[in-house]
Amino acid sequence: MRDRISKDRYEPAYAQLAAILRRRIAEGVYPPGEKIPSESAMSKEYGLSLMTVRQAIGVLMEQGLLERIQGSGTFVKPLKLTESRFDLDSLREIFHDPERTQVKVLQINLTRADPKTAEILQLPPHARVILIRRLLLRDGQPVMFHEGHIRCDPRRPVVEAELSLGPLSDLFNGQGTGTAKKGELIVLPALLGEEDAALLNRPVGSPAFRLEYTVYDFDDVPFGWGWFTAPPEVMRLKTKLGLWEER
Amino acid sequence: MRDRISKDRYEPAYAQLAAILRRRIAEGVYPPGEKIPSESAMSKEYGLSLMTVRQAIGVLMEQGLLERIQGSGTFVKPLKLTESRFDLDSLREIFHDPERTQVKVLQINLTRADPKTAEILQLPPHARVILIRRLLLRDGQPVMFHEGHIRCDPRRPVVEAELSLGPLSDLFNGQGTGTAKKGELIVLPALLGEEDAALLNRPVGSPAFRLEYTVYDFDDVPFGWGWFTAPPEVMRLKTKLGLWEER
DNA sequence: AAGTGGTCTAGACCACATG
DNA sequence: ATGTGGTCTAGACCACTTG
Known part of the structure; x- marks a missing residue:
């Protein structure tokens, strides 16, 4: 007292x-x-x-x-372990300083939707979509792989930001000035396939996270989906709970 | 207006x-x-x-x-993807209804700490620890594997709860009446090894989550650590962000 | 019935950002 | 200087839980 x-x-x-x-x-x-x-x-x-x-x-x-x-x-x-929450802080660092982060575009195509993409983006089969594949480098070292599929919508000005060489900050730090109304994300455990492994310079079959996302515009129409592949060192899912010193 | x-x-x-x-x-x-x-x-x-x-x-x-x-x-x-938060809701379901969940103890031993355990629990090499290995079943199907290492402390009454056949609720739904002050968790991608795969009845080498934890008592002494291995269907890390209907 | 948290008001002054 | 959010008060009544 x-x-x-x-x-x-x-x-x-x-x-x-x-x-x-x-x-x-x-x-x-x-x-x-x-x-x-x-x-x-x-x-x-x-x-x-x-x-x-x-x-x-x-x-x-x-x-x-x-x-x-x-x-x-x-x-x-x-304490309840089931109430722990994880966030993607570790990724924020990466996308927030363009000094150390570079983006290497591997591929960018106007193409036809494959079945999965057509389903997710609610498009007729073989509709036109944009396919982007890129590699994210940190201090010159490859750290993350990204594959994205974007609806090819004449109404929307094919968001240059999304195609830009820029630090992906538009996807991760706020969708431009606001094309996105909502999004869905899921984290999965995955194995690096031959291509991923080669790109990321890691052994084939080593474990990695796969972060899948879908984004919707203000009409609730899905306009993009894709995933990031990142080794656990890059994408840390770590959290504390209970009484640590300062919060 | x-x-x-x-x-x-x-x-x-x-x-x-x-x-x-x-x-x-x-x-x-x-x-x-x-x-x-x-x-x-x-x-x-x-x-x-x-x-x-x-x-x-x-x-x-x-x-x-x-x-x-x-x-x-x-x-x-x-929207900022980097600000998304994931929680362990999917596990809460499992630990919350003892009706459908059973625990099968595979091993429980008073043993000597291996180097990693000694380091994490801040014990001298070969100090005494309790080793528990168990399998969690849901409707009779194996869903999760757990290995835990507990400090063998004469001051603490070896928490029967932690050894119990009960639904692990003490670990996941509140540490007994309060032996734990804080905890640290990390989620990692992993491959099922031979033993894990056999126990969980899955193919060897399939991807899974590994949830590692350490818990500390009110003197800030680490008294337990371990991990859970769970396939992605069991432990879903999924989240929505932005404007979904009702929250 | 008594105690607890849940909501709400109509003021007040302060700290900060911007022009 | 003005407008914004940040903090704070001293009341009030309601909804819920418990004895």
């Missing part, structure tokens, strides 16, 4: 309270599964308004440390 | 406003990258308090649809 919120400080009150609660959880004062003091109790104890207390709890909820149960209380959440 | 918040309704005002904004984004009224009306403007327009408007925006921010930039405005966020 000796913890206080200092008013005259750069750190907002809700953040201070969140830090206090976080520390108490780490010290075992509030063990996993247990209830923490009620919002009104903390409001009085620290001289904060209810909304501020709630904001502090909100912070720790986003971090997966607390759980609110209406009418019953706020509880310390035990 | 014809949208209104109806007061007398089961749906909270902030949710109604969030739905309105969501629809406007979907309709292209607020295109990606553009600024939406200011909080005070919406506060006046809909007759809501500022806090309520902020809550609505907060909802859409969590969904990755909006981005607040202090002093500048709130913007519609373009």
